Amino acid sequence: MERIILFDGECHFCDQSVQFIIKRDPKGLFKFASLQSDIGKSLLLK
Structure with missing residues (x-):
């Protein structure tokens, strides 16, 4: 299981x-x- 942290790049x-x-x-x-x-946007859609 991957632990991916999404963050605001700006x-x-x-x-x-x-x-x-x-x-x-x-x-x-x-x-x-x-x-x-692109990966962040894709994860948000899920």
Whole structure:
């Protein structure tokens, strides 16, 4: 099961939150997709 975190790619706070998580996720359990990306849009539709 993938753990995908959707975030607003235009939001500075969101970007900093993603960076915070990445630094604390050494195993790379979380994946990220911006809401503006094709993958992000597709996930939102689901």
